[in-house]
Amino acid sequence: MTIPPIVQSGTECLHNPSPEVPVKEITSKEIQKVIADMKLALAGEPDGVAIAAPQIGISKRIFVVAGFVFGEEEASVAYINPVIVKKSKKTELMDEGCLSVRYWYGDVKRHLNVTIEAYNESGQKIRRGAGGLLAHIFQHEIDHLDGILFTDKAETTHKMTDSEKERLDKKRDDAKQQLR
DSSP, X not given: OOOOOOOOTTOGGGGSOOOOOOGGGTTSHHHHHHHHHHHHHHHTOTTOSEEEGGGGTOOSSEEEEOGGGXXXXXXXXXXEEEEEEEEOSOEEEEEEEOTTSXXXXXXXXXXXXXXXXXXXTXXXXXXXXXXXXXXXHHHHHHHHHTTOOGGGTOSEEEEOOHHHHHHHHHXXXXXXXXXX
């Protein structure tokens, strides 16, 4: 099993808006493989909470959120053609990082609550409200689909220390080894 690599900042598809997936194609083998590859790539990143298709080099409006984010032993959840339909006026600064901007973190202002509409991987239209971390994730991932990285919005940024990088790299190597 080949784990798709996560592309890094500077890769063209990360900096351009991704086109929508035609609804009739959501259940196709091609789109289902993209979703499966995204889930596999995310599983190999122990510090990852979500991933967007452009992060594996595919320009499609899809993102996946890790199941543990929902506080359950739930499988990862795919959101296709997501749109924010409602957002709170209240915002907060939150430290965030990105699998495609490795080892960097920054303070980004996000809405405290959002509601999105999207399609699930079965092609059904869904609506989901979110607060806190999940609201933050939704906004971060939709930014990816619009060609925006968190570093484009961050008020401040900082890099991990060498020892933090070494610990993370070891965890990543262990996670990828378990997937093989």
